[in-house]
Amino acid sequence: MQELPLRVPGDHPLNGTLTLPAGRLPAPAVLIASGSGPLDRDSDHRRARFGVARQLAHALAAGGLASFRYDKRGVGESPGNWRAVGLFDNVDDLGRARDALASRDEVDADRILLAGHSEGAILAAALAGRGAPTAGLVLLSMSATRGDDLLLWQARHIAPTLPAPVRGLLRLLRVDLTARVAANHDRIRATTTDVARIGGARINARWHREFLAHDPREDLRRITVPVLALTGDKDLQVDPADLPVIEATALGPVTTVLAPDVTHTLRTQPRPPSLSAYKEEIRRPVNQDVLAAVVTWCREVTGLT
Numbered sequence: 001m002q003e004l005p006l007r008v009p010g011d012h013p014l015n016g017t018l019t020l021p022a023g024r025l026p027a028p029a030v031l032i033a034s035g036s037g038p039l040d041r042d043s044d045h046r047r048a049r050f051g052v053a054r055q056l057a058h059a060l061a062a063g064g065l066a067s068f069r070y071d072k073r074g075v076g077e078s079p080g081n082w083r084a085v086g087l088f089d090n091v092d093d094l095g096r097a098r099d100a101l102a103s104r105d106e107v108d109a110d111r112i113l114l115a116g117h118s119e120g121a122i123l124a125a126a127l128a129g130r131g132a133p134t135a136g137l138v139l140l141s142m143s144a145t146r147g148d149d150l151l152l153w154q155a156r157h158i159a160p161t162l163p164a165p166v167r168g169l170l171r172l173l174r175v176d177l178t179a180r181v182a183a184n185h186d187r188i189r190a191t192t193t194d195v196a197r198i199g200g201a202r203i204n205a206r207w208h209r210e211f212l213a214h215d216p217r218e219d220l221r222r223i224t225v226p227v228l229a230l231t232g233d234k235d236l237q238v239d240p241a242d243l244p245v246i247e248a249t250a251l252g253p254v255t256t257v258l259a260p261d262v263t264h265t266l267r268t269q270p271r272p273p274s275l276s277a278y279k280e281e282i283r284r285p286v287n288q289d290v291l292a293a294v295v296t297w298c299r300e301v302t303g304l305t
Helices: 052-062 087-102 119-129 147-161 164-172 177-189 205-213 216-220 242-249 275-281 288-301
Strands: 002-008 014-020 027-033 066-070 107-117 136-140 196-198 201-203 227-232 254-259
Touching: 002 066, 002 087, 014 052, 014 087, 027 052, 027 087, 027 119, 052 066, 052 107, 052 288, 066 087, 087 107, 087 119, 087 205, 107 119, 107 288, 119 136, 119 216, 136 288, 147 177, 147 205, 177 196, 177 205, 216 242, 227 242, 227 288, 242 254, 254 288
Parallel strands: 027 066, 027 107, 107 136, 136 227, 227 254
Antiparallel strands: 002 014, 014 066, 196 201
């Protein structure tokens, strides 16, 4: 395996890592998009090293596939302000990254797949829905629900997993978490700036406005290439029941995988899932069966097997 720097040019340059497999080149390649928020090319946050993109890239290289992963705007070595970037700016950036990857001599431009985790999967589906050239999609922890409905679903499912003292305090204060989230949605929709202060915190308001209104099913209805959709059955941020929705909505052949005991971090969790367990989960590697399923599918779709 060899890793090289690769820069995506333009008004908003992006810096990332091109990972090449040992052996014959040019190779089929996978463009990897990370989840939401200020994540770098490895899917790491300054407070949480998720490492999904890095571990996926290395697994793909071992399977004979190249890959490219990049720092989002305003993160790592990519300049900009991540809070001022909208959801569809991120789709544009993914498209520019695809073009940069396709221009490399080490890559077979006719065999480029798009892969994403969480928001990254939404970006991959949106780019493919625009008609960007791709040989297939890998959608990890992909929502097939309109953004505002997804966030309400999260609130309903996360609330029971909060620590007992927190749940007790919410009851004492008569705080309905789902109602609070819905009220914040109304505040966000009323904003007009890229960045706004909601509940005392500065948020990327334009991203939120676009995400709340976005329905990934509209993109899925335009996708005709092969799709692998994989979600853990203990995911608290994406409804595992969206897997059959993806299968029924996309026009191309769809393979779905419901990973047992796997959470949104793509790690195994034998105990009941909770956001508080993420800190412990990310100390361990991504579930090896998840990585193996992705690599095997990518090899099959690109003709390596």
